[in-house]
Amino acid sequence: MAEVPVFAVVGHPNEGKSSVVSTLTEDDRVPVSAVPGETLACTPYAIEVDGEVLVRFIDTPGFQMPQQTLRWMQQYTGPPEQMTAEFIRTHEGDARFADDCELLRPVAQNAGIVYVVDGSRPLRPNDQAEMEILRLTGRPRMAVINPKADETAYLAEWKAAFAKTFNANLQFNAHRATFHERITLLKALQYIEQDWGRSLARVVSALQDDWRVRLEASADAVLHLLDRALTLTLSETSEGEDPAARQAVRDRLIVAYQGKLNTLEQECRKNLKARFLHNKFNADLVAETVAAKDLFAEETWQVLGLTRKQLSLALAGAGAAFGAAVDGAAAGTTFGIFTLGGGLAGGLAGWSGTRPLSRLKVDLGPFSRELGGCRVQVGPLRNPQLMFVLLDRALIYFQCVSNWAHARREEAALQLPEGKQGVTAGWDGSRRRMFEQFQVALQKGYGDKAEALKPKLRAVLRDAMSAELSPREE
Amino acid sequence: MPRNFPSEWSIGDLVDLEYFLFQDAEADGSELARRDRAWYLAHLSDQERPLSRRLLLRRWLELRRAAARDQGVHSPGEVIAAVLRPARLLLFFLGALFGFGLALGVLGYAGEQPINLFAALGLLAVLPFLFMLASVVLPLVRLARRRTPAGRLGFWLTGALLARLAGRAHAFLGGRGAGRQQLALTQAWGVLRGRGGLYAGVMGWLAYGLMQLTALGFSLGVLLGVLLRGTIADLAFSWQTTARISAEQVHALVGALARPWAGFFDPPLSHPTLEQIAGSRVYLKEGLAPLVSSDLQSWWYFLLWAILVYAVLPRLLLVGVALWGGRRAERRLGFQDARCEALIRRMQHPQVRLGQEGEGPQRETGASRVLPETAQAGFARLHVLVPAELLERPAADRLPEEVRQEFSAAPQAVLGVSLDEIQDAEALRGLAELGEDCAVLMLLEGWQPCIIATLEYLKSLRRHLGPQRLLVVGLIGREAPGRWGTPTPDAEFEIWRKRLAALGDPGLLVHNWGGAAHG
Numbered sequence: 001m002a003e004v005p006v007f008a009v010v011g012h013p014n015e016g017k018s019s020v021v022s023t024l025t026e027d028d029r030v031p032v033s034a035v036p037g038e039t040l041a042c043t044p045y046a047i048e049v050d051g052e053v054l055v056r057f058i059d060t061p062g063f064q065m066p067q068q069t070l071r072w073m074q075q076y077t078g079p080p081e082q083m084t085a086e087f088i089r090t091h092e093g094d095a096r097f098a099d100d101c102e103l104l105r106p107v108a109q110n111a112g113i114v115y116v117v118d119g120s121r122p123l124r125p126n127d128q129a130e131m132e133i134l135r136l137t138g139r140p141r142m143a144v145i146n147p148k149a150d151e152t153a154y155l156a157e158w159k160a161a162f163a164k165t166f167n168a169n170l171q172f173n174a175h176r177a178t179f180h181e182r183i184t185l186l187k188a189l190q191y192i193e194q195d196w197g198r199s200l201a202r203v204v205s206a207l208q209d210d211w212r213v214r215l216e217a218s219a220d221a222v223l224h225l226l227d228r229a230l231t232l233t234l235s236e237t238s239e240g241e242d243p244a245a246r247q248a249v250r251d252r253l254i255v256a257y258q259g260k261l262n263t264l265e266q267e268c269r270k271n272l273k274a275r276f277l278h279n280k281f282n283a284d285l286v287a288e289t290v291a292a293k294d295l296f297a298e299e300t301w302q303v304l305g306l307t308r309k310q311l312s313l314a315l316a317g318a319g320a321a322f323g324a325a326v327d328g329a330a331a332g333t334t335f336g337i338f339t340l341g342g343g344l345a346g347g348l349a350g351w352s353g354t355r356p357l358s359r360l361k362v363d364l365g366p367f368s369r370e371l372g373g374c375r376v377q378v379g380p381l382r383n384p385q386l387m388f389v390l391l392d393r394a395l396i397y398f399q400c401v402s403n404w405a406h407a408r409r410e411e412a413a414l415q416l417p418e419g420k421q422g423v424t425a426g427w428d429g430s431r432r433r434m435f436e437q438f439q440v441a442l443q444k445g446y447g448d449k450a451e452a453l454k455p456k457l458r459a460v461l462r463d464a465m466s467a468e469l470s471p472r473e474e
Numbered sequence: 475m476p477r478n479f480p481s482e483w484s485i486g487d488l489v490d491l492e493y494f495l496f497q498d499a500e501a502d503g504s505e506l507a508r509r510d511r512a513w514y515l516a517h518l519s520d521q522e523r524p525l526s527r528r529l530l531l532r533r534w535l536e537l538r539r540a541a542a543r544d545q546g547v548h549s550p551g552e553v554i555a556a557v558l559r560p561a562r563l564l565l566f567f568l569g570a571l572f573g574f575g576l577a578l579g580v581l582g583y584a585g586e587q588p589i590n591l592f593a594a595l596g597l598l599a600v601l602p603f604l605f606m607l608a609s610v611v612l613p614l615v616r617l618a619r620r621r622t623p624a625g626r627l628g629f630w631l632t633g634a635l636l637a638r639l640a641g642r643a644h645a646f647l648g649g650r651g652a653g654r655q656q657l658a659l660t661q662a663w664g665v666l667r668g669r670g671g672l673y674a675g676v677m678g679w680l681a682y683g684l685m686q687l688t689a690l691g692f693s694l695g696v697l698l699g700v701l702l703r704g705t706i707a708d709l710a711f712s713w714q715t716t717a718r719i720s721a722e723q724v725h726a727l728v729g730a731l732a733r734p735w736a737g738f739f740d741p742p743l744s745h746p747t748l749e750q751i752a753g754s755r756v757y758l759k760e761g762l763a764p765l766v767s768s769d770l771q772s773w774w775y776f777l778l779w780a781i782l783v784y785a786v787l788p789r790l791l792l793v794g795v796a797l798w799g800g801r802r803a804e805r806r807l808g809f810q811d812a813r814c815e816a817l818i819r820r821m822q823h824p825q826v827r828l829g830q831e832g833e834g835p836q837r838e839t840g841a842s843r844v845l846p847e848t849a850q851a852g853f854a855r856l857h858v859l860v861p862a863e864l865l866e867r868p869a870a871d872r873l874p875e876e877v878r879q880e881f882s883a884a885p886q887a888v889l890g891v892s893l894d895e896i897q898d899a900e901a902l903r904g905l906a907e908l909g910e911d912c913a914v915l916m917l918l919e920g921w922q923p924c925i926i927a928t929l930e931y932l933k934s935l936r937r938h939l940g941p942q943r944l945l946v947v948g949l950i951g952r953e954a955p956g957r958w959g960t961p962t963p964d965a966e967f968e969i970w971r972k973r974l975a976a977l978g979d980p981g982l983l984v985h986n987w988g989g990a991a992h993g
Contacts, residue, residue, distance in 0.1 A: 013923040036923030036969070064926035067894045096926050121921065124863065125892060 005196035006056040007189065008106040011116040012130060013062030016146040019174035020116050021045050021059040024182060030059060042102055049206040054199050058111060060103035066129035069100050073136045084108040084137050112193055113141035115166065119158050120151035131165045140193035143169035144185070167192040179211055179402065214275045219461035222394045223454060225268040229261055229390055230442045233379035241367050246376060250362060253378040258296050265295060265390065269397055276401045295393070296356040304422040305388035314384040314436050357381070380443050387439050392422030398465055423464055431460050481529050483804050485558060485680060486551035488673060491531065493550050494538045495813045507820045513537050514821035527818065531809050534817065565684055569691025577699025581709060588712035588756065588770050594777060598696050602785035605689065609792065613682060622678025623799065628685055675803030683796030690793055693785035700778055710770035714756040721752035728776065735779050744779065746772040812983035815944055855886040855912045859901070862890035864917065869958040876958050877915065880987065886912055895934045905938045913944040920949035920962025924973040936979055943981060947974060950987040961988040
């Protein structure tokens with residue numbers, strides 16, 4: 001018990017103790033309820049590194065008899081270090097004190113204290129009694145302000161009260177805490193008891209390592225998605241020579257192509273979600289976010305991906321690249337006409353490029369006797385907008401799952417700023433160009449070029465992911 | 475609706491009242507207020523003089539039953555009444571059967587050995603007499619302590635047994651599958667049975683009556699058994715003893731026992747003569763040969779008299795007492811508890827509508843006015859207890875006025891408390907001296923969780939107030955500009971209501987500030 005730091009997360013009923021434990025330990029199996037007094041027994045939740053428990057947080061029931069408990073402690077005259085244990089011994093048989101005995105049990109066994117309060121409400125005599133009880137236990141303690149509503153009028157009052165009683169205090173919204181805020185809390189705990197510093201420092205560095213690994217894996221998942229999506233091709237043979245039948249096959253393939261892209265995106269999301277231990281997180285994405293909308297909805301292509309101007313440039317670049325290939329093939333005899341022409345054509349196409357499925361390659365081959373029909377091929381989608389839309393959607397999704405505090409079980413409404421709502425439109429040209437090159441390399445079948453680009457792309461994605469564009473909540 | 479229906483409350487009526495109050499507790503407050511007010515104005519207030527509380531509630535119950543009947547719902551009161559009558563008969567006959575069996579068993583005489591007189595007398599007359607004494611003394615003690623004559627056994631009789639029967643009957647009458655109704659029935663019966671609760675007296679006397687009826691059946695069964703055995707067979711009684719007891723002493727004892735009926739009949743019809751007593755004594759070593767048959771038979775009359783006077787008549791008397799006690803307990807029902815109080819107020823409270831005409835749901839408010847006499851008995855003045863920190867709210871000076879608006883009752887005093895029994899000792903002691911017409915209003919913040927300490931504080935309030943006085947818990951929300959109290963959100967109010975219901979305090983009214991009250 002002594003070498004593993006244990007923290008009892010205590011407080012008044014319904015202040016969000018279970019939520020804090022859930023978010024700190026990334027465990028969304030911690031029961032969280034809006035009805036006060038749902039936690040009846042102490043339940044430990046651990047942070048393990050390589051199978052070794054480095055810190056434990058104990059979810060406890062709330063104080064039920066704070067004034068009476070304090071009165072008993074103030075009248076206690078025995079040895080101070082025995083006080084908590086003596087309190088439990090004295091009141092164990094009294095049903096009224098069942099919760100108070102239960103929550104003080106870990107404290108009697110030398111746990112540290114994390115005192116959780118809802119900072120959006122005023123301070124009451126019961127709270128003062130609770131703080132005094134914790135002070136009398138003599139255990140190292142930190143106060144955590146977990147505001148349940150957007151009310152800041154009482155914060156100063158709370159902080160003044162904490163100053164008298166606690167070694168440290170900080171604000172930690174269990175329902176919105178990001179990874180970095182979790183780390184901040186764990187770091188703060190290092191300083192309330194020296195003996196635990198090393199253990200907690202290990203936890204912090206292990207979590208940071210772990211976070212980096214998660215980012216790497218997430219970036220890989222996104223690149224894998226691009227890899228598959230940008231080279232996606234579906235083909236089928238249309239029997240006979242009837243053009244109407246051919247059209248029908250073509251239409252069916254386009255639908256199937258969209259469905260396949262959707263499936264690829266879902267796989268990527270599943271992959272991302274698994275990195276963040278969300279057992280219960282089924283709000284696959286908040287209904288209001290653009291990323292939750294259909295991949296091929298007009299609006300998606302309007303608000304994600306690149307702006308018209310950026311897209312024109314991208315397409316011009318891509319067109320020029322294709323043109324340059326033709327010029328190259330003609331060994332310079334074309335004086336770069338194709339490069340220029342391709343660039344111009346691409347630039348013009350940029351104005352229509354924000355429409356989904358624009359520049360989708362659809363090949364209706366001629367009738368061939370061997371096939372007994374003709375080959376219809378759909379894909380790949382040459383429009384760079386697809387790549388940027390996929391990137392944006394993946395990054396938004398990532399932000400949601402990675403910072404989706406584990407205490408939050410409801411579907412919150414996220415709203416992104418007006419205008420272009422993705423991340424990629426805000427990137428500088430060099431980053432965008434790297435991805436454009438990646439696309440061209442993939443679609444022209446230069447696998448080695450694409451592979452060579454991957455480490456740089458991974459770095460770009462890592463940066464984008466750790467930038468934590470916390471979406472604002474409504 | 476008949477204009478001259480009874481004003482008595484039968485057990486069935488009480489069950490129905492509880493049943494309907496329980497159903498209403500789940501319903502929307504403003505809807506109830508509209509309904510009850512409309513009934514009051516249409517049927518209950520057009521009298522020359524205002525109805526008493528008992529009568530008002532009784533008539534409201536009839537209206538409520540009629541409304542339920544229109545919806546094709548059986549009220550459980552009918553079921554209970556239907557179950558009670560056969561239950562009484564059943565218990566009576568069971569007792570009789572048992573007594574008859576016992577008598578036949580004790581008087582099993584085949585002619586070889588006369589029946590031991592002391593054993594027969596002890597089992598058939600003295601033992602029932604002792605039981606009868608116990609059922610006089612124990613209830614007296616209980617009445618003094620708990621206002622109810624029945625103990626555990628009695629409550630089992632009226633509880634487990636009757637509830638089970640009633641449940642079966644209810645299901646049989648078509649209440650099958652109606653889970654909510656079943657729940658309400660169980661709840662109603664539960665409230666009625668609650669020991670030390672509102673109806674402890676009525677239910678206790680009912681249980682007591684059932685037990686006396688069973689015992690009367692038993693005594694009559696014994697009497698019938700002895701009579702029948704003696705009529706159709708030749709019975710021989712003898713007495714024997716190792717102690718130095720002479721026939722004269724036995725004669726004296728028997729004479730003393732027979733004093734109540736010795737005035738009407740002479741020996742040997744009232745009790746055996748000294749010669750007969752001496753002649754029916756058995757000395758085992760001498761055998762039965764010297765005994766004379768007429769001496770041995772002379773005891774039969776005495777035994778019959780003893781059973782009649784010491785077992786049957788007292789029980790008959792006690793059945794009478796139980797009936798009288800039940801009547802009296804029924805007459806003493808005050809219907810002062812919080813839910814009845816809320817119902818009376820709903821009926822006698824004018825509905826004031828605020829806002830535009832033709833708007834959707836209207837906010838109900840209590841208008842200040844002089845309450846009718848019946849309601850004033852409940853509370854016309856309020857002794858207000860407020861957590862001290864709430865008196866520091868900027869709008870605290872508006873508190874008395876808002877209380878007046880909220881309850882149409884004048885705040886008699888406003889006291890700051892700390893919600894801690896020991897710190898508030900003085901304030902709590904003062905509660906015992908409140909006037910008859912004064913209720914206590916305890917204001918609490920509804921956004922706070924209801925912790926055990928709060929429940930303990932309310933229990934101690936009840937201890938200081940005595941069982942009868944109305945205690946209103948007013949739940950207020952956060953302060954708003956220009957108002958001292960605001961309503962508690964429904965979800966929070968609901969959680970409070972459930973927690974406070976666990977106190978089982980019939981005199982506790984939970985009131986949402988600016989909203990509805992619930993008992």
